[in-house]
Amino acid sequence: MSISAKLTDMPDHELIQRGTGACAGCPSPMGLRIVGKALGPDAIMVMTPSCAVASIGMMPKSCYDVPVLNVCFASAGASAAGISGALDVQIAKGVIAGPKPVVFNWVGDGGTYDIGFQGVSAAAERNDDFIHFCYNNEAYSNTGVQRSGATPLHAATTTTPAGKSEGKKSMPLLMLDHAPAYVATASIAYPQDFYKKIAKAKDIKGFRYIELHAPCGPGWKFPASETVEIGRMAVKTGAWALWEAENGALTINAPTLQLAEGKTKPSSLEDYLKVQGRFAGLMKDAAKEQAIAVMAQGIEKELADLLARSKR
Amino acid sequence: MSREIATGNTACALAVKAANVDFIAVYPITPQTTISEKLADYAAAGELTGKYLTVESEHSVMSAVAAAAATGARTFTATSSQGLLYMHEILHYAAGGRLPVVMVNVNRAVCAPWCLYADHQDSVSQRDTGWLQFYCASHQEIYDSIFLAYKVAEQMEIPVMINYDGFLLSHSMLPFETLEQEVIDSYLPARQPAWRLHPQWGGTFSNVAGAAEYAAYRHKLAQDTLEALPVIKAAIAEYEELTGRPQPGLVQAGSKGGQAGGTGRTGGEGQADSESQTGGESQAEVYLLSMGSMAAEMELAAAELTKQGIPAAALKLRIYRPFPAEELAALLPAGSTLIVLDRNLAYGHSGGALLMEARSALYNSGKNIKIAGSAVGIGGQDLPVSLLIEEIRRLLEVTKS
Amino acid sequence: MTKEVLQPLAKPVYGAGGPTGTWRSQRPVLDKEKCTGCLLCWIYCPEAVIAREDRAIDYEYCKGCGLCARECPVGAIAMIREGEEA
Numbered sequence: 063m064s065i066s067a068k069l070t071d072m073p074d075h076e077l078i079q080r081g082t083g084a085c086a087g088c089p090s091p092m093g094l095r096i097v098g099k100a101l102g103p104d105a106i107m108v109m110t111p112s113c114a115v116a117s118i119g120m121m122p123k124s125c126y127d128v129p130v131l132n133v134c135f136a137s138a139g140a141s142a143a144g145i146s147g148a149l150d151v152q153i154a155k156g157v158i159a160g161p162k163p164v165v166f167n168w169v170g171d172g173g174t175y176d177i178g179f180q181g182v183s184a185a186a187e188r189n190d191d192f193i194h195f196c197y198n199n200e201a202y203s204n205t206g207v208q209r210s211g212a213t214p215l216h217a218a219t220t221t222t223p224a225g226k227s228e229g230k231k232s233m234p235l236l237m238l239d240h241a242p243a244y245v246a247t248a249s250i251a252y253p254q255d256f257y258k259k260i261a262k263a264k265d266i267k268g269f270r271y272i273e274l275h276a277p278c279g280p281g282w283k284f285p286a287s288e289t290v291e292i293g294r295m296a297v298k299t300g301a302w303a304l305w306e307a308e309n310g311a312l313t314i315n316a317p318t319l320q321l322a323e324g325k326t327k328p329s330s331l332e333d334y335l336k337v338q339g340r341f342a343g344l345m346k347d348a349a350k351e352q353a354i355a356v357m358a359q360g361i362e363k364e365l366a367d368l369l370a371r372s373k374r
Numbered sequence: 375m376s377r378e379i380a381t382g383n384t385a386c387a388l389a390v391k392a393a394n395v396d397f398i399a400v401y402p403i404t405p406q407t408t409i410s411e412k413l414a415d416y417a418a419a420g421e422l423t424g425k426y427l428t429v430e431s432e433h434s435v436m437s438a439v440a441a442a443a444a445t446g447a448r449t450f451t452a453t454s455s456q457g458l459l460y461m462h463e464i465l466h467y468a469a470g471g472r473l474p475v476v477m478v479n480v481n482r483a484v485c486a487p488w489c490l491y492a493d494h495q496d497s498v499s500q501r502d503t504g505w506l507q508f509y510c511a512s513h514q515e516i517y518d519s520i521f522l523a524y525k526v527a528e529q530m531e532i533p534v535m536i537n538y539d540g541f542l543l544s545h546s547m548l549p550f551e552t553l554e555q556e557v558i559d560s561y562l563p564a565r566q567p568a569w570r571l572h573p574q575w576g577g578t579f580s581n582v583a584g585a586a587e588y589a590a591y592r593h594k595l596a597q598d599t600l601e602a603l604p605v606i607k608a609a610i611a612e613y614e615e616l617t618g619r620p621q622p623g624l625v626q627a628g629s630k631g632g633q634a635g636g637t638g639r640t641g642g643e644g645q646a647d648s649e650s651q652t653g654g655e656s657q658a659e660v661y662l663l664s665m666g667s668m669a670a671e672m673e674l675a676a677a678e679l680t681k682q683g684i685p686a687a688a689l690k691l692r693i694y695r696p697f698p699a700e701e702l703a704a705l706l707p708a709g710s711t712l713i714v715l716d717r718n719l720a721y722g723h724s725g726g727a728l729l730m731e732a733r734s735a736l737y738n739s740g741k742n743i744k745i746a747g748s749a750v751g752i753g754g755q756d757l758p759v760s761l762l763i764e765e766i767r768r769l770l771e772v773t774k775s
Numbered sequence: 776m777t778k779e780v781l782q783p784l785a786k787p788v789y790g791a792g793g794p795t796g797t798w799r800s801q802r803p804v805l806d807k808e809k810c811t812g813c814l815l816c817w818i819y820c821p822e823a824v825i826a827r828e829d830r831a832i833d834y835e836y837c838k839g840c841g842l843c844a845r846e847c848p849v850g851a852i853a854m855i856r857e858g859e860e861a
């Protein structure tokens with residue numbers, strides 16, 4: 063099966079209705095546009111409290127042209143499982159006409175890495191039939207940018223004003239260790255790669271996990287026009303790795319693969335960090351050089367581990 | 375119809391199996407667990423009409439059933455104590471979202487310290503979540519309440535919590551009668567919601583609302599919970615007619631001297647409800663109000679007090695939310711005394727939740743009813759009739775001073 | 776018997792977040808001569824306000840984030856201060 067991700071071939075369908083409440087340059091509606099194109103209109107979206115919910119607009123208006131269930135913060139895994147299971151039964155009974163719509167979660171890193179982790183993990187373990195998208199903006203942006211389990215080392219947030227002293231969790235790998243049929247990482251800067259991954263996931267039954275790296279201007283302190291460029295730099299430095307795993311078999315995608323294999327040199331990590339105001343403290347720190355070297359070593363190790371895993 | 379002798383939890387599971395439920399999610403906790411296990415057995419034997427999902431917490435249980443209900447599914451779950459407390463956030467969500475989940479809560483004390491036995495602290499703590507709350511005093515009521523609950527929940531689109539006392543009812547073997555499947559199906563046709571979470575219906579459910587929008591939704595829910603009262607009465611009447619089985623009313627009176635057995639657990643025969651009780655030949659002077667299984671002991675206490683020269687009658691509250699204030703007032707003759715025994719504590723106040731409810735319900739009745747009450751049976755403490763009588767006599771003294 | 780819908784529901788419309796075009800301090804202006812039709816601006820625009828066919832921009836809702844101009848590989852979109860001529 064080959065999926066065309068040529069921009070000229072992508073469907074017209076728009077999940078996003080223009081005039082959303084999101085900040086200018088926000089990665090969430092950007093990502094949801096791709097999701098809408100890849101999944102089509104026959105889908106049901108579940109959301110937890112986040113910027114993506116605050117962006118909807120106020121009742122009785124909504125910027126999402128897809129059925130949406132806004133659930134509580136820790137609920138995504140179980141609520142999507144409930145919807146999916148209840149649809150199966152009612153379609154089998156003939157109460158609702160089939161085919162079954164694609165059920166998917168659109169949940170932030172807070173709702174995935176932290177408060178919602180238990181529910182998402184349990185759904186993966188049960189292999190419930192839905193796609194969990196985590197749009198990872200590396201903080202609780204909606205409540206004013208507090209640290210999350212996805213916030214990287216040294217990044218300042220409103221609850222880590224001096225920079226976070228711990229690193230982030232490896233959430234995509236944790237999900238991979240639940241052994242679902244499909245796990246992938248993606249980046250807002252690589253829409254065609256993201257589209258292909260969603261299209262692939264759409265045709266798989268069971269639990270699927272796709273995490274989208276989603277740079278947030280107000281949270282990371284960069285101008286709205288830079289969302290894509292910063293996403294691209296994250297990938298080119300190796301700070302964010304692109305890969306996918308079907309039935310546990312991990313494949314590293316371009317351009318991460320070329321970095322992992324040592325075929326291209328990673329872009330300057332310092333350049334990536336210094337364009338983000340959240341690292342301003344680190345940039346002024348006397349031990350900056352050493353700290354960046356440690357971060358670069360971490361990236362190197364992560365890529366080496368991914369490469370080893372891809373050869374298993 | 376067939377007669378069974380089984381535990382209260384079995385009565386519950388049998389009714390759930392017969393209620394054409396689409397989706398069940400569960401998480402174990404004593405003393406509810408045997409409901410989940412029974413349902414698992416039915417699922418394994420292919421006897422359930424719906425999906426049975428074991429999730430990883432009660433927060434997830436309620437998240438799953440509420441979301442399933444949004445697709446139009448008929449849903450069920452059961453819990454107790456800490457499990458119910460853990461669901462609290464989603465209880466508000468289900469009611470606010472008008473998602474007609476039906477849940478059994480097998481009443482159990484709450485931590486700290488740990489205690490496995492019956493009291494009502496778990497469910498009265500959920501009073502203001504917008505759920506309707508039923509309390510059962512017999513296995514028959516457990517079985518019947520499942521069908522009543524779906525009828526009412528789906529008509530009002532408000533979730534219903536059916537409560538009954540842990541171990542005292544959940545694990546005791548007692549007789550009850552089941553119904554033929556055709557009777558159940560005619561009483562409870564498939565759910566037909568006006569909206570479903572599905573592309574064919576569309577819509578964004580529950581995004582942010584401004585104060586005006588929000589207040590309108592919440593006031594409507596408050597109004598509709600009150601309007602559930604006549605709906606419950608009608609559902610009970612229809613059930614009686616269809617099954618030929620007399621049903622206790624919203625608040626049920628045993629006749630003076632405890633002869634009438636509202637619970638079926640004291641061997642009494644007669645029935646008297648809020649409609650038929652008024653104007654009896656020799657009215658009681660003291661009324662004993664409670665909810666849950668202790669109604670049986672309250673009937674015995676009433677009989678004993680009557681023998682001792684205090685004409686007394688027991689009142690059993692079946693529907694706690696919405697609170698049947700007028701029905702309660704109608705049962706009480708002017709100038710009578712009401713003693714309320716609660717199986718829960720109203721911290722920072724005297725007695726328990728039911729005492730406060732009864733006081734406020736009767737305050738404007740113009741009947742000059744003296745009211746006193748206290749909390750008993752906490753953590754499943756035994757309630758021998760002798761102890762009840764002692765406590766009631768003490769409270770009667772309080773009403774005199 | 777038709778039941779009333781009681782659930783708190785909202786409907787998809789343009790401008791659910793308000794007239795977001797008023798947020799702009801700069802507006803993107805397309806040079807049709809330079810545009811090669813690569814569609815990168817179309818796919819990156821978070822608000823879906825760039826028409827696929829001719830890259831016409833819906834200024835009622837364009838927030839002026841500048842992503843389209845930043846990502847255009849041939850510099851066919853310029854960001855102009857609101858109130859100034861192109």
Ligand SMILES: Cc1ncc(C[n+]2csc(CCOP(=O)(O)OP(=O)(O)O)c2C)c(N)n1
Nearest residue numbers: 111112113135170171172173201202203204
């Ligand atoms: C139980 C609960 N705790 C806290 C909140 C407050 N809250 C709302 S959104 C949010 C952060 C969301 O973070 P994330 O999931 O990363 O989404 P983002 O806002 O970054 O898009 C928090 C803490 C809540 N709604 N519910």
Ligand code: SF4
Nearest residue numbers: 084085088113203278
């Ligand atoms: S704070 Fe960040 S994630 Fe939230 S709406 Fe703004 S750009 Fe999007």
Ligand code: SF4
Nearest residue numbers: 820837838840841843
């Ligand atoms: S400035 Fe931003 S919102 Fe406006 S058209 Fe360009 S990308 Fe879209």
Ligand SMILES: [Mg+2]
Nearest residue numbers: 170171201203
């Ligand atoms: Mg976030």
